[in-house]
Amino acid sequence: MEGVIDHHMRKALTSVGGYDACVTEFIRITDCCLPAKVFKRTSPELAQQGQTPSGVPVILQLLGGDPEAMAANAQRAVQLGAPAIDINFGCPSKIVARKMGGSVLLKEPERVHAIVATVRKAVDATIPVTAKMRLGYENDALALDNALAIEAAGAAELTVHARTKIEGYKPPARWEALAPLREALTIPLIANGDINRLEDYHHCVEASGCKSVMLGRGAINNPSLARQIKQSNHNETIEPMNWRAINSLIVSTCEQMETDYPQKYVVMRLKQWLAMLRGAHPEGQHVFHEIRRMEVLADIKEVLT
């Protein structure tokens, strides 16, 4: 997730367990083949066999509307070590749309097909090419056409955020709207949207029929959610993380961020994370209130330790 889940967060969250894969923030492709440093900055895991330190594969995500440019950049990402390529047809951003990328492409299933097919042909057959879309731009009318276009173009998997672009991020995600897509597709369909607690996961599976889900904001506001889902599916004891364990995860993640980013930015990211944690963890409300006006990282860490 752009500006929220970078390699430090991927390392932290996958260390808790439960993840089969994760996806980078999107890399925007306009026309040129981007330099290697852009891919390495977005996915430092490229230097570690494309995996987080816990061994979870990191799929590299591209966003753009030009099939040839997308294919050339996918090839470069694979040469650099990306274990799989994901294509973003979900981003609602106006800046992105002006350059023709993200959810605006869902108005043209033929173009969606051309992008996925061209990328698929460009990279080695052993490298999975996957896609992520919303139900549509203004409405769901083309949801099935887009899903079938993505499958016909050779995608290995499709993730659908169960909202249109117009619906933004407003709850509720419409999991039931995924069921007809799942029935029509032969490739795995992964459900996404508003899975913030274990109960949400079970409701989503029931409504959509999808066996797999992708976590978005729930990964951050409930750091052990993926592990809880895995444990629930294996009939194991569910082990939610307690607030102390979450605090030490936050502190160790910040310490790693400090090696990469200026203090001001780390403080901003820390506040962002604590703000998101408040929903699932009531203790977070008190801590967030206490650190809200702090600007020095050491002061915030003291509150957390």
Ligand SMILES: Cc1cc2nc3c(=O)[nH]c(=O)nc-3n(C[C@H](O)[C@H](O)[C@H](O)COP(=O)(O)O)c2cc1C
């Ligand atoms: C701040 C922010 C950044 C995001 N960045 C990306 C991104 O880079 N790539 C992507 O596929 N989805 C991105 N998303 C969308 C999420 O992956 C997810 O599809 C969406 O938030 C719905 O899931 P949720 O309700 O569980 O959060 C982003 C969402 C947010 C809120």
